[in-house]
Amino acid sequence: MAKTRISRRHFLVAGGTVTGSLVLGLPLVNTARAGMADGTFGERQIGYFVEITPKGKVIIGSNQPEIGQGLRTALPMMVAEELDVAWEDIAIRQMPLGILKTADGYTWKYGGQGVGGSNGLRSNWQFMREVGATARHQLIRAAAARLGVSPEACSTKPGYVLCDARGGEIAYADLIEDAAKLDLPETAPPLKAFSEYQIIGTHRDTIDALDMVTGSTKYGLDTQVEGMRYAVIARSPILNGRVKAFDDVAAREVKGVLDVFTIEGPQPGEPYVILASGVAVVATSTWAAMKGRDALEIDWEPGPNAEDSTDKFWRENAAMLDTAGQIVTDDGDFDGAMGAADKVVTRRYEVPFVSHQPMEPQNCFAHVKEDSCHIIAPTQMPAGASRAAAEVTGLPRENIRIDMTKVGGGFGRRLTNDYVAEAAMISKQTGWPIQLVWSREDDVRNDYYRPGGLHELRAGVDSDGKLTAWTQRLASGSKYYRRPNMPDEDLWKPELYPDDFPRRFVDNFRLEYFHNAIGLPRGSWRAPAHTANAFVIQSFLDELAEEIGRDPLQLRLDLLGEEREIEYSGHGGPTFNPGRVARLLKFVAERIGYGEARPAGTGVGLAGHFTFGGYAAHAFEVTVNAEGELSIDRIVAAMDCGYAVHPNAVKAQIEGATIDGIGVALGQEITVRNGRVRQSNFHDYPLARIEQIPAEFEAHILNYDETPTGVGEIGIPPVAPALTNAIYSASGVRIRRLPIGNQLREALAS
Amino acid sequence: MISFSVNGQPVTFNGDDDTPLLWVLRDHLKLTGTKFSCGRGLCGACVVHLDGRAAASCRLPVATLEGSSVTTIEGLAPGADRLHAVQKAWLELDVAQCGYCQSGQIMAAVDFLERYPKPTDADIDANLSSMLCRCGTYVRIRKAIHRAAEIARQEGRRG
Numbered sequence: 001m002a003k004t005r006i007s008r009r010h011f012l013v014a015g016g017t018v019t020g021s022l023v024l025g026l027p028l029v030n031t032a033r034a035g036m037a038d039g040t041f042g043e044r045q046i047g048y049f050v051e052i053t054p055k056g057k058v059i060i061g062s063n064q065p066e067i068g069q070g071l072r073t074a075l076p077m078m079v080a081e082e083l084d085v086a087w088e089d090i091a092i093r094q095m096p097l098g099i100l101k102t103a104d105g106y107t108w109k110y111g112g113q114g115v116g117g118s119n120g121l122r123s124n125w126q127f128m129r130e131v132g133a134t135a136r137h138q139l140i141r142a143a144a145a146r147l148g149v150s151p152e153a154c155s156t157k158p159g160y161v162l163c164d165a166r167g168g169e170i171a172y173a174d175l176i177e178d179a180a181k182l183d184l185p186e187t188a189p190p191l192k193a194f195s196e197y198q199i200i201g202t203h204r205d206t207i208d209a210l211d212m213v214t215g216s217t218k219y220g221l222d223t224q225v226e227g228m229r230y231a232v233i234a235r236s237p238i239l240n241g242r243v244k245a246f247d248d249v250a251a252r253e254v255k256g257v258l259d260v261f262t263i264e265g266p267q268p269g270e271p272y273v274i275l276a277s278g279v280a281v282v283a284t285s286t287w288a289a290m291k292g293r294d295a296l297e298i299d300w301e302p303g304p305n306a307e308d309s310t311d312k313f314w315r316e317n318a319a320m321l322d323t324a325g326q327i328v329t330d331d332g333d334f335d336g337a338m339g340a341a342d343k344v345v346t347r348r349y350e351v352p353f354v355s356h357q358p359m360e361p362q363n364c365f366a367h368v369k370e371d372s373c374h375i376i377a378p379t380q381m382p383a384g385a386s387r388a389a390a391e392v393t394g395l396p397r398e399n400i401r402i403d404m405t406k407v408g409g410g411f412g413r414r415l416t417n418d419y420v421a422e423a424a425m426i427s428k429q430t431g432w433p434i435q436l437v438w439s440r441e442d443d444v445r446n447d448y449y450r451p452g453g454l455h456e457l458r459a460g461v462d463s464d465g466k467l468t469a470w471t472q473r474l475a476s477g478s479k480y481y482r483r484p485n486m487p488d489e490d491l492w493k494p495e496l497y498p499d500d501f502p503r504r505f506v507d508n509f510r511l512e513y514f515h516n517a518i519g520l521p522r523g524s525w526r527a528p529a530h531t532a533n534a535f536v537i538q539s540f541l542d543e544l545a546e547e548i549g550r551d552p553l554q555l556r557l558d559l560l561g562e563e564r565e566i567e568y569s570g571h572g573g574p575t576f577n578p579g580r581v582a583r584l585l586k587f588v589a590e591r592i593g594y595g596e597a598r599p600a601g602t603g604v605g606l607a608g609h610f611t612f613g614g615y616a617a618h619a620f621e622v623t624v625n626a627e628g629e630l631s632i633d634r635i636v637a638a639m640d641c642g643y644a645v646h647p648n649a650v651k652a653q654i655e656g657a658t659i660d661g662i663g664v665a666l667g668q669e670i671t672v673r674n675g676r677v678r679q680s681n682f683h684d685y686p687l688a689r690i691e692q693i694p695a696e697f698e699a700h701i702l703n704y705d706e707t708p709t710g711v712g713e714i715g716i717p718p719v720a721p722a723l724t725n726a727i728y729s730a731s732g733v734r735i736r737r738l739p740i741g742n743q744l745r746e747a748l749a750s
Numbered sequence: 751m752i753s754f755s756v757n758g759q760p761v762t763f764n765g766d767d768d769t770p771l772l773w774v775l776r777d778h779l780k781l782t783g784t785k786f787s788c789g790r791g792l793c794g795a796c797v798v799h800l801d802g803r804a805a806a807s808c809r810l811p812v813a814t815l816e817g818s819s820v821t822t823i824e825g826l827a828p829g830a831d832r833l834h835a836v837q838k839a840w841l842e843l844d845v846a847q848c849g850y851c852q853s854g855q856i857m858a859a860v861d862f863l864e865r866y867p868k869p870t871d872a873d874i875d876a877n878l879s880s881m882l883c884r885c886g887t888y889v890r891i892r893k894a895i896h897r898a899a900e901i902a903r904q905e906g907r908r909g
Contacts, residue, residue: 068848068885205844210830212849213837215783215823219850222782230777255766286786287766287773359787359795359850359884408785408850409884440788652847652887659886682792682882690888691875697889 050079050135051093056159056173058085061095063110064120065380067358067410068656069712070649071120073207075128077646081199082132082192085172086158092207097382097402106397114381116415116524117571118612118710121645125708130188135179137189142178143170194643194706203648208406220378220405223365223435231426231434232289233263234296235276235446238675239305239519240268242277243298250295251281256288259430260296263422268304268519271484273391274418275446275521280426286437305519306675310452313518313672314350317454317475320514321348325473326489329498329511337469337508341460345547347540350737351532352669353452353477353520355685360408361443364423367433368393373400373424374433378407380414388421393428411660412524416448444685445677448523449670451477451495453532457540460508461548467559470506472496472536475514479522479529491515495529499568501537501578501610505559520672526660527713530611531720535738538607538721542728552725553589553606557582572613572709580704581608584617584638591636591698592619601625602633605725607718614714615640615704618658618722624731628745632662632723634696639715642707653711654699661719663688667739754815756781757825767813772796774812775822783823783853787882794881797854798822804861823853826860835905836860839898847885855881859895867899 051059060079066072072092080090098109111127136156143161144151147168155162160169194201211217236242248260265277279296283289338344365376366389373393379385382402390397407414423436438446453476460469478491492513503509525531545552563579585608589595592604601623608617621634637654644650667686671678679685724735733747751764756779763774775781775798784807787795791809798807799821807820827833833841836859846852858881866873874892883891 068846070847205841206846208849209841209844209846212846212852213833213840213856214827214830215781215853217849218782219785221786222776224780224782285765285769285773285777287769287777291766291768357884359793359848359882360785361787407848409848411884437786440790440792648844652844652890655889656847656886659888660884663886681790682788683790687793687882687884688886688888689879690881690891691879693886693888695871695889695892699889 050083050131052173052176054173056089056171057091058083058089058172059091059093061110062092063095063098063113064124065113065115065382065404065407065410066094067115067380067407067414069115069120069653070206070646071115073204074121074646074649075124076207077199077204078125078128079132081197082129083136084156084158087199087204089159090207094404094406096404097386099383099386099397099402101396101398108383114383115410116380116412118614118713120710121708122613122710125645129191133189133191134184137185138179138182139172139175141182142175146170146175146178200645201643201647204646205648217406219360219408220365220376221360221363221408221437223376223405225365225367225433228365228433228435229258229282229284229430230286230289231280231282231423231436232293232439233278233280233422233436233442234293234298235278235442236265236300237445238300238302239308239672240303241306241675242301242303243279244301245299246279247297248279250297251292254283254288254292254295256284257292258282258284260292261429263425269482271482272416272418272521273388273421274425280429282426282430282432282434289437290439302675308519308675309673310353310518310671311673313452313477313516314454316516317514320475320516321454321456321473325475325512325514326492327510327512328492328496329503329509331503331510332508334469334471334508334510338458338460338471340462341468342463343461343548344458345461345544346456346458347543347736349455349457349536349539351453351455351535352738353449354525354664354668355444355447355449355670355679356411356413356525357443357685357687358409358411358413361440362413362419362438363436364420365433365435366420366423366427368424368427368431371395371399374403375400375420375424376403376405377417377420378405378414379417379420380407380410380412381417384415385417385420388417389424392421392424411526412528413447415524440682441680444679444681448521450525450528450531451479451522453477453495455532455536457536459540459544465548465550467506469508470502471510471512473512473514475516477518477520477522478515479524481517481522488515497529497533497570499570499573499576500533501581502559504566505578518672519675520670520677526657527611527716530609530713530717531664534607534609534717535720538609538718539724539736542605542725543734553585553594556585556608572611576610580615580640581610581617584608584615584640584702587638587700587702588617588619588636591700592621592634594619601730603726603729603731605722605727605729607721607725609717611714611717613709614642614711616654616714616718618718620722620726622723622726622730624727624733624744624748626748628748630727630740630744632692632694634694636698636700637715638700638702639711640702640704641709641711641714642705643703644701645708647701650701650711651699654701654715655697657713657715658697658699658719659688659693661716662692662723665720665723665738665740666692667741669739752812752816754818754820756820757822763812765812768811770808771798771810771812771815771820772807775807781822781824785850785853787851792880792882793851794858795851795854797857797881799857799861804858823857826857834860835901836863836894836898838901839894842897843890843894845887845890845894847887851881851883855883855891859891859898863895863899863902867902869895869899
């Protein structure tokens with residue numbers, strides 16, 4: 001029997017809702033009735049709604065942000081499975097942030113809310129099933145009491161409790177009121193065995209797909225509030241620049257412009273609440289605000305980063321790698337083993353800064369009043385939105401309501417809530433309900449970019465061809481730049497994940513880091529440093545294999561070895577099973593026809609990686625013609641996420657991550673000159689396009705056990721190296737710098 | 751004052767002549783199904799039908815619309831039970847992830863299928879290259895367009 005996560009102190013209570021239906025909360029906090037305002041609730045002990053309407057519709061509260069990853073469908077699948085209701089009877093309702101003041105801080109009424117680190121499904125897996133199972137159990141008890149039988153004599157069929165002895169069946173809708181009055185059991189009822197699943201693990205269409213194809217889904221930007229004004233900000237085009245002076249005469253003459261004022265950004269080097277200083281324009285329409293902004297004349301104070309450039313950054317990285325850095329991991333006798341090696345192979349790889357660019361630009365509705373604030377935002381982290389709004393308004397967080405909309409793409413951008421802080425600043429200044437709108441240019445030039453870095457990989461091989469020493473040396477702009485209270489010696493931590501393969505597979509192993517400061521803000525971009533590290537490690541393995549006369553797949557399989565759990569202290573641990581990577585690699589190799597002879601100009605490449613608890617491998621088949629034109633002909637992608645709860649969404653995430661990975665590898669790079677981001681929109685920051693993606697594209701789910709992991713990020717790290725390994729196999733051109741850009745044309749033209 | 755029609759209804763607009771149709775739809779008519787994304791005609795999220803052909807509404811000044819007929823995603827089908835073949839195919843293939851670009855994708859696909867009722871993959875790639883999706887739904891979009899063509903043919907036969 002599963003141990004309960006629900007304290008007995010938290011009751012199952014009923015209360016009428018505006019629709020006349022009843023709410024079954026598990027646990028539902030009803031502070032007035034239950035007298036539980038003391039605020040001693042733990043993170044997972046409070047708050048999830050199961051509502052059953054008089055007509056039997058089961059409305060499941062969705063406490064997590066939906067950014068396209070499918071949680072809005074997957075979480076109700078878990079509840080519906082254990083509750084035993086027909087999937088067709090399920091509807092969902094997006095919940096706001098459930099924040100509750102406690103004696104020593106805040107706690108979360110609806111459990112932890114936020115999606116990042118591919119954690120949304122994994123962290124709710126046990127909880128959501130227990131919610132469903134407990135609700136079913138209470139309905140059975142209510143029916144048993146009504147019929148005068150023992151609960152053990154009752155069972156359920158979708159939407160009904162069955163009491164065979166009395167030959168009766170009672171609809172859940174008729175029992176909810178009684179059930180809601182019962183105390184919760186000491187322990188959660190037993191959960192179903194996997195073999196009994198009717199909903200979990202089966203194909204279910206996305207729950208709000210109809211809304212999406214008819215245009216009725218409300219994203220952040222679709223927020224409409226009576227009396228709402230529209231705001232834009234002219235942000236400093238220079239990193240850490242400030243407003244020296246501005247002329248707003250022409251801007252104020254634009255019909256519809258209501259107000260123009262300065263937005264103070266952070267001091268250089270200070271932690272960020274918002275990214276940039278600027279001038280806000282508030283108007284009666286989005287277009288008027290944008291026109292008003294265009295009419296502003298602003299004199300910028302250039303600030304300390306006005307000479308920053310990525311060219312300089314890359315030169316400095318190269319110079320740094322010629323010196324000694326901070327050794328952050330050092331296994332065995334690295335120097336001795338490298339010195340004794342029969343052969344030493346060294347390569348350097350460059351991974352650029354990249355930007356998130358979800359299709360929905362950043363935006364936020366805010367209405368700041370004297371003692372309260374209402375935020376409606378597309379965000380991955382509603383608690384962060386609450387913190388951001390509190391910081392700029394000075395209001396207590398319990399007085400700030402955070403509503404979450406459907407989110408037009410996350411990819412890590414909306415883990416930070418700078419746009420929420422900006423919106424709150426503007427509403428506070430004007431007193432109006434406002435919607436802050438970012439343009440695409442704002443989004444490209446004001447992002448928390450994936451850090452760029454230069455990686456040096458070096459391996460030592462003994463006379464028997466055994467890999468005896470390995471090092472990865474990285475000079476980069478750390479993601480922890482401008483984090484509060486961040487010591488310099490910890491800056492390496494988000495850039496090198498020490499337990500990643502091949503640590504513990506090579507006895508003498510060293511990681512070395514060099515921090516290169518640059519004014520570009522940095523943040524988490526889908527699978528953060530895994531995208532960089534998988535690219536360099538999986539590229540280097542192919543290069544190393546060639547140098548020592550080994551087959552790249554076989555070299556990997558020999559290193560990875562059999563299935564076994566190996567210590568992994570990073571996110572996604574505590575262990576990692578290299579045999580699961582090997583299994584996927586063998587699978588994709590077979591599907592792509594790895595060993596088959598191919599015509600000149602055509603080749604295959606492979607890569608596999610472990611990210612945040614899940615495993616993925618890719619095989620690409622590409623053609624490169626004599627002019628250096630690349631054609632991706634075929635893709636085989638495979639993911640092992642333990643157990644796929646919502647296979648349709650898992651497949652969609654494999655497809656999406658693969659295509660995302662292709663787009664970023666082919667052409668995406670953020671560069672800086674004179675302290676300014678040079679890219680501005682999709683013409684110079686190109687997303688993947690349909691013609692770049694082959695029709696021959698297989699996405700496979702290989703379940704492994706009964707432990708589901710998240711999937712949002714797992715599928716992206718192997719993409720770039722599988723592609724560039726295939727390019728090498730097809731053309732003999734080794735890509736050591738992303739994006740691929742024109743490198744093939746240039747290499748083959750010469 | 752500019753007069754035109756949106757989803758069959760007469761509309762007048764007396765704001766700035768250079769206001770893009772996108773913002774007239776979204777801010778003034780409260781039709782938010784048409785999306786803002788790039789503002790430069792580079793991504794297709796704002797595609798509507800102007801006199802029956804796909805057009806990027808972020809690049810269409812309202813002044814140029816006098817007497818024209820605009821259809822948005824909200825007006826594509828008469829009701830949820832009478833969806834357009836493209837919407838039906840989109841549901842069958844469960845194309846959308848975040849869904850933000852999908853209004854534009856669908857409107858562009860409808861126009862495309864009117865011109866290419868039996869498209870090849872190459873036709874799709876050549877004509878819909880500018881329709882961007884950051885979630886990477888292209889594999890399903892391609893399949894859904896073929897499926898929509900099939901549904902349209904079946905419906906044509908029945909009708």
